[in-house]
Amino acid sequence: MSFLRFLLRMDRRLVFVLVALAVVTPLIMPLNLPIEVTQPVRQLHTAIDRLAARSRPVIVSVDYDPSTVPELMPMTLAVLRHCFSKEIPVIVTTMLPAGAGLARDAMETVGREYPNLSYGTDYVYMGYKPGYMLVMLGIGEDFHQTYPSDGFGTPSSELPILKNVKNYDDIAMVVDFTGTQAYEIWIMFAHQKYGCKVGAGVTAVMASDAYPYLNAGQLEGLLGGLSGAAEYEKLIDKPGDATVGMDAQSVVHILVIILIILGNVAYFATRREGHTTQTAARQRGGRE
Amino acid sequence: MVMLAQNFIPPLTWIYQQAIAWARIIASIALFIGLISLVRVHTTKLKRKVAGSQYSYVTLFALCYMMLAGLLTRYHFFVWLHDKSDAGSTGDYIVSVFENAFNFQELFLNIQIPIQATMFSLLAFFIASAAFRAFKARTFEATLLLIAATIVMLGRVPLGQMIPGISEITTWILEVPNTAAKRGIMIGVGLGMSSTALKIMLGIERTYLGMKD
Numbered sequence: 001m002s003f004l005r006f007l008l009r010m011d012r013r014l015v016f017v018l019v020a021l022a023v024v025t026p027l028i029m030p031l032n033l034p035i036e037v038t039q040p041v042r043q044l045h046t047a048i049d050r051l052a053a054r055s056r057p058v059i060v061s062v063d064y065d066p067s068t069v070p071e072l073m074p075m076t077l078a079v080l081r082h083c084f085s086k087e088i089p090v091i092v093t094t095m096l097p098a099g100a101g102l103a104r105d106a107m108e109t110v111g112r113e114y115p116n117l118s119y120g121t122d123y124v125y126m127g128y129k130p131g132y133m134l135v136m137l138g139i140g141e142d143f144h145q146t147y148p149s150d151g152f153g154t155p156s157s158e159l160p161i162l163k164n165v166k167n168y169d170d171i172a173m174v175v176d177f178t179g180t181q182a183y184e185i186w187i188m189f190a191h192q193k194y195g196c197k198v199g200a201g202v203t204a205v206m207a208s209d210a211y212p213y214l215n216a217g218q219l220e221g222l223l224g225g226l227s228g229a230a231e232y233e234k235l236i237d238k239p240g241d242a243t244v245g246m247d248a249q250s251v252v253h254i255l256v257i258i259l260i261i262l263g264n265v266a267y268f269a270t271r272r273e274g275h276t277t278q279t280a281a282r283q284r285g286g287r288e
Numbered sequence: 289m290v291m292l293a294q295n296f297i298p299p300l301t302w303i304y305q306q307a308i309a310w311a312r313i314i315a316s317i318a319l320f321i322g323l324i325s326l327v328r329v330h331t332t333k334l335k336r337k338v339a340g341s342q343y344s345y346v347t348l349f350a351l352c353y354m355m356l357a358g359l360l361t362r363y364h365f366f367v368w369l370h371d372k373s374d375a376g377s378t379g380d381y382i383v384s385v386f387e388n389a390f391n392f393q394e395l396f397l398n399i400q401i402p403i404q405a406t407m408f409s410l411l412a413f414f415i416a417s418a419a420f421r422a423f424k425a426r427t428f429e430a431t432l433l434l435i436a437a438t439i440v441m442l443g444r445v446p447l448g449q450m451i452p453g454i455s456e457i458t459t460w461i462l463e464v465p466n467t468a469a470k471r472g473i474m475i476g477v478g479l480g481m482s483s484t485a486l487k488i489m490l491g492i493e494r495t496y497l498g499m500k501d
Contacts, residue, residue: 012417019416033446036455066404097319098404101396131315138308145309153362204444211467212474227444250447252412257438259420264434267424 007266015259022255026247033247040214041231044199044221047173048082056172057089057161059139061186062106065098068179068203073106074242075201075229076177080110082236084117088172089161093126093147095135095182100128104151120150120159127151132182136189140168168194173220177201183210187218201228289489326351357390366390436461 064072083090094103107125126147129135138146143165144156156162176183183200190196197220204225213219229242294300330344366387373379425431442448443458487493
């Protein structure tokens with residue numbers, strides 16, 4: 001009983017230390033756990049894999065800010081690597097002010113890995129545009145009017161990758177990485193109004209929200225959290241930060257489950273003890 | 289009503305295109321309003337010397353610094369300065385020092401990303417602590433939630449996926465009960481939005497104009 005009482009009164013800083021150890025230990029000593037690829041991730045991979053080299057471009061929308069970088073950046077890089085390795089033209093954009101730097105960083109990081117591909121011909125960075133749905137609707141009407149220049153100020157008309165891009169008819173697919181509901185807006189406008197295919201990568205806590213769209217066929221595929229990113233890395237055979245992070249996430253999940261079980265055991269045991277004590281006291285009171 | 293009508297009358301499509309262009313301009317102006325609001329809030333705090341107002345100095349300094357860095361980088365100011373100075377000279381070296389100090393992308397990657405990512409990462413510690421303290425099977429509904437959460441947590445990580453059948457159960461939870469509940473909520477929200485939109489268009493709902501009914 002004393003152990004259970006200790007659990008109930010345990011200083012939360014002890015929990016913090018346990019979580020820190022659970023995160024750090026697998027990063028220092030990797031467990032190399034096998035990663036199982038789920039269907040939504042495979043669907044997105046297949047959708048991109050089917051696109052032909054030097055075909056219509058894919059829009060990669062980096063709609064997240066630095067707070068969700070650990071989860072969303074690995075999947076952005078994985079999808080970009082997949083597109084670049086297949087020589088699928090990529091238009092990188094963002095609907096968030098804080099996403100501009102991230103979008104550029106992701107594009108430049110992967111761009112450096114593929115020196116055979118060149119900026120402006122094989123990939124382009126369009127920068128930040130305010131107004132979410134207005135930008136998405138604008139692309140449907142006239143891409144060049146919506147984006148008169150790229151993120152560095154070069155006129156869009158001078159960029160070979162954008163020469164034949166008029167609207168969504170000339171876009172193979174939109175893949176949105178977001179920690180917000182931006183993917184829903186892409187579905188509403190790019191997919192429903194203009195018939196463009198949409199795929200999404202979202203944070204783990206948001207993944208369950210996206211399942212109705214996935215089941216309805218409005219999403220081509222879905223990457224959920226770090227595990228989604230790790231699965232995609234496995235599919236393209238390029239292990240990255242997500243694969244490394246999955247060991248830590250595994251251990252932390254198990255730790256949280258153990259904590260929940262212990263918390264419940266302690267709660268019920270002490271409640272029963274309290275109940276027994278109260279009954280005995282009542283019985284004693286009755287006898288007196 | 290015009291926007292609704294243009295959907296059915298093709299000659300009116302230009303109104304829609306113009307509306308999109310105008311709305312984008314208005315959205316950009318909203319950013320400036322946000323900027324003005326931020327400056328006003330913090331200057332007021334500094335004037336009133338409220339508790340913690342020293343942090344307003346940090347906010348305003350960071351705002352000005354990043355704005356300056358962004359403008360200098362965007363308009364290639366340092367490239368122009370490099371062109372003006374002799375290569376390898378002291379002036380050129382000083383320009384390089386300032387160029388690094390005002391490199392917008394580097395400032396963003398090395399200051400803002402670590403700060404925001406760290407703040408968000410703290411959630412892991414609080415979630416673990418909160419789950420331990422508050423996630424109790426007190427009622428039938430809470431027990432169901434607890435069991436579902438435990439299975440999904442296990443099924444989403446490699447260590448849990450080693451347990452036979454856990455992946456299949458996780459997929460089923462996400463695709464069947466979760467999707468059913470989400471669809472119900474989404475349809476409810478959609479109907480609510482449509483009815484509110486109709487009430488506004490028909491003039492029944494006028495509170496947004498400052499009227500009581």
